[in-house]
Amino acid sequence: MGHEYAFDWLDQMVHELDPQRTEPERLDNYQSIAIVEKAASEKKRLILLFKQFVFREQKTRQIRNSVNHYLSAAVSLMKIANNNLNQIPTKANNFRLALESVFSCLSEVSAFIVNRYRSHVDRDISLNLVNITPDAHDLRTLGNRDAMKSNLKLSKLVTEAFSDIFSDHRGGEITMRKLDYWVSVSHAVTYPNGLLEMTTPFEQLELIMIERNFNSPLFVKYLVSKFSEGIANSEDPSSRVQALTFLQKTFNQIPVMKDIIFNNQFEDLTLTINSWFIQEINFHSERSGTVFSDLGEQTQKASKKYERKTSDKVLCNLTVDQLSIFFKAADLSNIISARSLSAIFQSVAPYLSTPHRTDISHSSLRVKSYSVEERDKSLLIDIMTRLTEQIRDL
Template identity: 25%
Template structure:
């Protein structure tokens, strides 16, 4: 294993050169301060490059975890020391203050580098040191302010944007002395990085759904966002009048939702379920509800007269046969009848073309034979279940004849 200590120069600088208890800091000249600033910049880039080489040369996960953890802890200690020194009177000199600010920036960048590239090797549920938290919140707030003022978010859903920034500002502005973990800080850093990528898209490429996709990808399991997202889908579904159209719209929304990828190992609130699980369950419950409405829907009847003992009948002006099954379910029966040669025609298309024009459903009078034929090839489990139950009832009925 390569035992080279990459932080050696920075370690000596913080521990001895800039330590008033061990060195006469006032003896450092402005020229030397400038050289330290330039050297610090070089070291920041050098350490990142060499650290990657060091990690990729290791084969054992345990070794990598130890190296990453040790460097991460050391950088936090250095950052604490530098922030503490910044309050000393010796560092009020402009050139030395520039040195301190450069070191704070250097350690922050190196910490972000390790946390972004090697998060799986860090103990993320440990409490963040106070000084590190102050620096992280300050930098996060600067990035949040920049994001909020950018034109990027004027294209996106205003309510989602408000929920997002309320959450981010609540985190960076919080003064409560509660435990903040590395996981919580790292999540915000990763989320902001994803949000910044929106700024690289052309205005023409931006869509109102772009932000929602990022929040789902980043497992932003905020209760406010989940409630708003489901309400948006519900509003979209409720624009349709018939249960069949509602179901088709819901299935389309569910399909679009399932196509959104999710980032492994990230979550806004570890104490709640993943957003994918929560929203998938919501979609499934909505589908079950609509399925029951379809299955038990009452056929609209028109009374011949007002007499209480008169039986209501279906509109006699229609020459179509009303089928209580949905379009998808009827399609399954016709397809199976063709393939089993119960209905014999020159082609399956001919079966649908001949029969479908004479059928209607409780929610649609004029059916497209071509559309029904296409749907017979994408059978949903719930439709198969209903068809099977219907056929079983028919079998039971025939047995009683």
């Protein structure tokens, strides 16, 4: 697309059709119709432009950068337009019609970009205002499927989690990551894998959600309740330990899909559930007075999975804020890759220290990555510039 800004007219209209900067009632019928017709024409022009877009950009990275540049621009403009729509006086119908046509154009063009270049879209960019409907993977319409019918309690929990995002809008921003997640769940419910049905003591829907890292706190509570009920009939602590180890072994044998997670702000489901198993097994082991040497060794290793001595760590002369920016940028540019940015932080945090922080938690890195300070960005850019010069001198 060269240096052309494809949204020039739409950008202009969004800012001109601001009820705080003009008098909405003064926009006449002729002006309104002209804007509506122009918006319809712009939609056709932009969709055609983005259809040809992939042939103009030769490198995948260039395509990805341009796709996200325009999608981010469209989302920003839609937010402004949506805010303006909420401030239009009741009687300014022409003004409202004109701005709605501009907003609709942005939403439909954005939806085209998302659908056309799905694999290039930033996984966490907000799609709330984009004209995307979840009809093709709406779990609320799949209640008659065997997986859903056989476990009504979990079916309700899963359906409500879906509705929180796509219907009630209580589950945060709609993103491509979330969209792909629920497409995967819907497909698994519609076309179940027969091999999963053989894994007892888990039901089909449970297996589907464990396989897809459904790390919702409500699902964790559901599983913990299920496991607790599973050992309730065990008469003594020793038999409860045996029952728990069987459940843990079976749980860990369920394959977990790579690069998929319900909410990347929570720990992986496997980590959370195994932590619960470790605590429960230790508790009942102490009550029974039985020594489980192999189990003790395994639980000790698991509980210390993310612990490292300071002497084993790499001292990094950056602040935690700067480290979070560095790894976030490396993830976005695909220099490093993992299931999620949170997974990257979990992997690297135990091995790093700073002059001011001996122990760095992955949660602190994650939190810092949400609110990037300009000063930290500038300092990190200076450091990377020195690094670039060092590489040239090698």
